[in-house]
Structures are given as C-alpha cells and as structure tokens.
Amino acid sequence: MRVSAGDDDALALPSRSSQQLPRSQFPHGGPRQGCRCSPPPMSLDRLLSELAANAERLGRRWEAAVRKRRRHGSRAACEGLEDKKADAPIQLHTPLFYATCALGGLLSTGLTHLAVTPLDLVKCNMQVDPGKYRDISSGFGVLLQEQGLGGFFKGWMATLVGYSSQGACKFGFYEFFKKCYSDIAGPEHAEKLKTFIYLAVSASAEVIADIALCPMEAVKVRVQTQPGFARCLTDGLPKIV
Structure with a gap:
C-alpha cells in the first residue's frame, strides 16, 4: 500500500494492510505517525559539549557526596559514636x-x-x-x-x-x-x-x-x-x- 505524503488521514491512522507490512519496507523503522519527523543528526560539537556538561555535573555530585561524607564522619567523631569511625577521613601526618x-x-x-x-x-x-x-x-x-x-x-x-x-x-x-x-x-x-x-x-x-x-x-x-x-x-x- 502506498501512502501519499499529503494524505493526513492515512498518516494519522494507517490502514490494517499497512500495519502488516514488514519493517524492512519502512526505511526509518516503521510507518510515520502523524506529522512527527525524525530528529536531525547530532553534530560532533554538540555531542562533545553535552558530554562535557554531563561530566561536569557528575563531578559536582561526586564532590558534594565526598564533602557530605566527611562532615558526617567529623560529626560522628565529635559525638563519640564508635560505629561511625570508619567514615572519618584519615588524619594527615599519622x-x-x-x-x-x-x-x-x-x-x-x-x-x-x-x-x-x-x-x-x-x-x-x-x-x-x-x-x-x-x-x-x-x-x-x-x-x-x-x-x-x-x-x-x-x-x-x-x-x-x-x-x-x-x-x-x-x-x-x-x-x-x-x-x-x-x-x-x-x-x-x-x-x-x-x-x-x-x-x-x-x-x-x-x-x-x-x-x-x-x-x-x-x-x-x-x-x-x-x-x-x-x-x-x-x-x-x-x-x-
């Protein structure tokens, strides 16, 4: 079954015969649904910038987690909690x-x-x-x-x-x-x-x-x-x- 690009009803509601066609006949993985188009390919510069931003966010989360753990260990040492001594950082020059x-x-x-x-x-x-x-x-x-x-x-x-x-x-x-x-x-x-x-x-x-x-x-x-x-x-x- 051939579906024209201007047939909105056919694009929105594919017929039963078009649903039975194998996926290989649709170059983009299947029949188009509505008027949604495939996203444009991501450029290399955009990909690198997003990876750098993700790495920066992960680094900030890691740093915040380390600071939180150190504060927790110091508080536990001040309160004399023996079971929290493992969380305290190693003291310098010991x-x-x-x-x-x-x-x-x-x-x-x-x-x-x-x-x-x-x-x-x-x-x-x-x-x-x-x-x-x-x-x-x-x-x-x-x-x-x-x-x-x-x-x-x-x-x-x-x-x-x-x-x-x-x-x-x-x-x-x-x-x-x-x-x-x-x-x-x-x-x-x-x-x-x-x-x-x-x-x-x-x-x-x-x-x-x-x-x-x-x-x-x-x-x-x-x-x-x-x-x-x-x-x-x-x-x-x-x-x-």
Missing part, C-alpha cells in the same frame, strides 16, 4: 596516613614495573650483549626463539618485590620528609622555601627508595642476563648473599 601512602606506592610502582618486565628484559640484554640483541624487535625475536613466551617474564619476582619496596619507600618517606623539613624551616619560611623543601624531600625519599631497590635489582639483572645463574629471586638472592 602512622596510618604514611602507611596508606606507602601502600599506594607499593601497588602503583610494583605493578607497573611488573607489566613492562619484557621490555626491561630486552633492554638489559641489549646493554650486556649488543651484538646478539641489536634492537628491540630483534631482541624480542631472539627471546621468543630461545626461551619461548615464558622467557619474556624472567626475573619478574625480583622486579615486583624490588619496585614495590621502592614505591612504598618513595611515597611514604616523601610525605614524612615533607612534614619534617617544613617543621624545621618553620611556618614563616616553609611557604617561601617550598620549592627547595620539596626538592630536598624528593631527594631524601629517593635515596631510601633506591637503597631498598638495589638488592632486588642486582638479582634481577643477573637472572635476566647471565644464563644459568638462577631461576628467580628465591634462589638468586641466596647466591649473592
């Missing part, structure tokens, strides 16, 4: 605060270095034997041919333990030294010397973090570059000791 920072460094640094173990393995072998491992692509090819897929993660345990220790010390001692050096400078000079204080804080934390990493790095490099030295950290560290 052992729990430093432990939380260390845990964040442990997870972020250890897991990210574990993920790039194959690349680090090729890099170390290129430095030790540049004739055999000429570049990254050929290095991966040599490892795959000689050791299989399992060879790409040789030394993974030393990498995980070493860089987890480094990240924990780096994040934790950074916050500790920042409080310590700021107290030494005093409140009247801490803001003026903030850049130099932060440089000293980063250097101090990095020294401790690299000392924690050094034994594991020694085991990792030997496991990765000296065939037959050890299988992993558990038998490589006792040999060095």
Whole structure:
C-alpha cells in the first residue's frame, strides 16, 4: 500500500494492510505517525559539549557526596559514636596516613614495573650483549626463539618485590620528609622555601627508595642476563648473599 505524503488521514491512522507490512519496507523503522519527523543528526560539537556538561555535573555530585561524607564522619567523631569511625577521613601526618601512602606506592610502582618486565628484559640484554640483541624487535625475536613466551617474564619476582619496596619507600618517606623539613624551616619560611623543601624531600625519599631497590635489582639483572645463574629471586638472592 502506498501512502501519499499529503494524505493526513492515512498518516494519522494507517490502514490494517499497512500495519502488516514488514519493517524492512519502512526505511526509518516503521510507518510515520502523524506529522512527527525524525530528529536531525547530532553534530560532533554538540555531542562533545553535552558530554562535557554531563561530566561536569557528575563531578559536582561526586564532590558534594565526598564533602557530605566527611562532615558526617567529623560529626560522628565529635559525638563519640564508635560505629561511625570508619567514615572519618584519615588524619594527615599519622602512622596510618604514611602507611596508606606507602601502600599506594607499593601497588602503583610494583605493578607497573611488573607489566613492562619484557621490555626491561630486552633492554638489559641489549646493554650486556649488543651484538646478539641489536634492537628491540630483534631482541624480542631472539627471546621468543630461545626461551619461548615464558622467557619474556624472567626475573619478574625480583622486579615486583624490588619496585614495590621502592614505591612504598618513595611515597611514604616523601610525605614524612615533607612534614619534617617544613617543621624545621618553620611556618614563616616553609611557604617561601617550598620549592627547595620539596626538592630536598624528593631527594631524601629517593635515596631510601633506591637503597631498598638495589638488592632486588642486582638479582634481577643477573637472572635476566647471565644464563644459568638462577631461576628467580628465591634462589638468586641466596647466591649473592
């Protein structure tokens, strides 16, 4: 059945025969109802602006929820309600605060270095034997041919333990030294010397973090570059000791 565009009655009330037609005969998903037309396609600029507006609204809601939770935790602490202590935020410069920072460094640094173990393995072998491992692509090819897929993660345990220790010390001692050096400078000079204080804080934390990493790095490099030295950290560290 053909329906003309000017037939208002046919457009408003389609006949029974038109309702029985398959949907494939209607390019817009079905017969037109009334005089309503399909909406125009949304432009890219309008789509991006709406997404940005939605993201901003979600951010404001999230911020309001966080502030409400903090106020609720502070009120519960003042009233002495023991069952509400879990909602209170972690106080700055407390052992729990430093432990939380260390845990964040442990997870972020250890897991990210574990993920790039194959690349680090090729890099170390290129430095030790540049004739055999000429570049990254050929290095991966040599490892795959000689050791299989399992060879790409040789030394993974030393990498995980070493860089987890480094990240924990780096994040934790950074916050500790920042409080310590700021107290030494005093409140009247801490803001003026903030850049130099932060440089000293980063250097101090990095020294401790690299000392924690050094034994594991020694085991990792030997496991990765000296065939037959050890299988992993558990038998490589006792040999060095």
